[in-house]
Amino acid sequence: MSRLVMKFGGTSVADIDRIKNVARHVKREVDHGHQVAVVVSAMSGATNQLVAWTRAAAPLHDAREYDTVVASGEQVTSGLLAIALQEIGVNARSWQGWQIPIRTDASHGAARIADIDGARLVERLAQGQVAVIAGFQGIGPDNRIATLGRGGSDTSAVAIAAAIGADRCDIYTDVDGVYTTDPRIVPKARRLDKVSFEEMLEMASLGAKVLQVRSVELAMVRNVRTFVRSSFEPVDGPGMADENPPGTLICDEDEIVEKQVVTGIAYSKDEAQISLRRVPDKPGVAAHVFGPLAEANINVDMIVQNISEDGSLTDLTFTVPNADYERARKVLEKAQAEVGYQAIQGSSDVAKVSVIGIGMRSHAGVAADAFKALASKGINIRAITTSEIKISVLIDAPYTELAVRTLHSLYGLDGK
């Protein structure tokens, strides 16, 4: 017998028929003798409607009231799923964040979970009752509903799994796992059986939108084995009730016996490049450039500074989110006198392609292979950054698909 958390996203509970299907997934696990806590999102579309209403009521609005309005979506799903479970003979009850309680910090609208009291849940699970928990929400220090920000239900699920000491946190979603890369670009992309927390973190933050970054961080910190699987597979399909059902397990790297050098290729087109030409190469210049950007709440990602030709002037290149591109340029144009650069150049038509793998730590030459392969296809590299388990290159956006396919083949990730 195991203790499981099962999390279902908005598309998995989009209407009553799908909620009934979710109930059958839950029943399957209960029938196999597991203790089950279910975490649900709002019905697909519900959150958008609620958010639209708060905006229509006032463009700028009290985050506490926003939370009150928007959290109702998950409340509805939790009650409906409890009803659907009871209807097929499964003992179940719904739990709202304030009932458990799931305590959060005071950051309404984007709260972080501070503490979950798992005692009563564990007690009910031991009595054979399924807990159906409204995701995305908790209760703040002000005794008011606080939401965790978009995608927060993944985080709820992982946090609850940690609080009740679950053996596994199953994230049911509209894909059947994490792939070596985006299958829409590379049809030969393979589903990974296992991926380490660190790798998944890089994948998630680089645009593989299977799991929220925060939930992966939390899973890593609390060592919650998190399993991504499809809610649209037949409930009694092959292997669905096995120890190793189809899907991708995100786990500690110690649990991954055969470590791959490269696990996946991620990409992001949400990038813009800015280059400052002929910047004085002296201490304090970086602060003059990045200080105003930070104040404007613009995230800077890849930063590359060339060695200056004559020891006095250099070029500075970095990336910002595409949506902030124009704003970033304006901020820098204002700061031209202070920074002392000669010209500003940039492009919002760039993409970041990343090679990820914990095996890189012990393998040299991974980066060199990548650069060589890209060069052989005539793909110009605008900037490079590397970490222990990742190499990222900035390229012209039209080459994204070609670069991803080239690297996917290069590292032997193509399936049959």
Next chain:
Amino acid sequence: MSRLVMKFGGTSVADIDRIKNVARHVKREVDHGHQVAVVVSAMSGATNQLVAWTRAAAPLHDAREYDTVVASGEQVTSGLLAIALQEIGVNARSWQGWQIPIRTDASHGAARIADIDGARLVERLAQGQVAVIAGFQGIGPDNRIATLGRGGSDTSAVAIAAAIGADRCDIYTDVDGVYTTDPRIVPKARRLDKVSFEEMLEMASLGAKVLQVRSVELAMVRNVRTFVRSSFEPVDGPGMADENPPGTLICDEDEIVEKQVVTGIAYSKDEAQISLRRVPDKPGVAAHVFGPLAEANINVDMIVQNISEDGSLTDLTFTVPNADYERARKVLEKAQAEVGYQAIQGSSDVAKVSVIGIGMRSHAGVAADAFKALASKGINIRAITTSEIKISVLIDAPYTELAVRTLHSLYGLDGK
């Protein structure tokens, strides 16, 4: 300065524009120096959708889960109105039943309010903050959301008014007050300025659907001056911010200086008549007839027993709700041997017309006038019941409008 409760029903908060209009009504009272608590229903249609979902999930479902799902409608409105109020510069926050708390009994789906802790609300009101309270809901002894049953927001408003010692509870609705009778039948019907709790109770339970019966009962018991007014009047229309705005005040009869003999004419077409012919006129027969009906959960209203011709057999006539007519006949047919009646007759095509007025207590001849007037129009009276402040007659349904108009004129209720 007064302390006010303002209650807005589903049609008054049906969309964001109407919610903004409600905010302006609230601001008007705040600007006049009043302390204001607002009670809101779900947006029109929201509750129906939520109820439909619970039914689709399972025809018979856990009332606790039903409450969790359905109470979300009021939660949404409370947050949206708080936002709309803040947007126009009014300090406001939303309150859910569990936050105040509004404690109820354990009857999920049709809970009764047990206790409201008004202390924190009073404190915030004194600080100049408007309390926007989700109606229709509280928290049960099991620490779960409990709803008060359909129309429960009126009851919430009155109970909150009592708990915070409000000077008046304003019920904003889609009509501008309580009328002497249904204006759709009698265009000359007049709006009443004042009506006593007792009279309103008779009006409400007889089908004048302005206020829920339970809320009027509660207003009477707790002596809450309840004012019915229109939310569709212009916010700054004539008299809207006066001591005596347009509408109907439901209050203790001591506050009504000029007592009318007759205040209003109510009617109900939701009636069916059953007559048992030639019933043995002996003790215990009534129990044999009404016991099985009570067991079948069928409410019996008007009961008339004729004096038996020969001292041994009598006729027994009574009414039941139209929807229970067929079921009631079946129950009685089963009990024929026990009761010993000879024949059962009945009609679902009947209506009850009632004359209501606290002045009747001190005036004789009111009933006689009514019977005479109805007879003069050729309207046959099938049964009569009277109370201290009410005379009801059962007539053939097609004569309802004629009877109502005749009585309305008879007692001088017609306006100009």
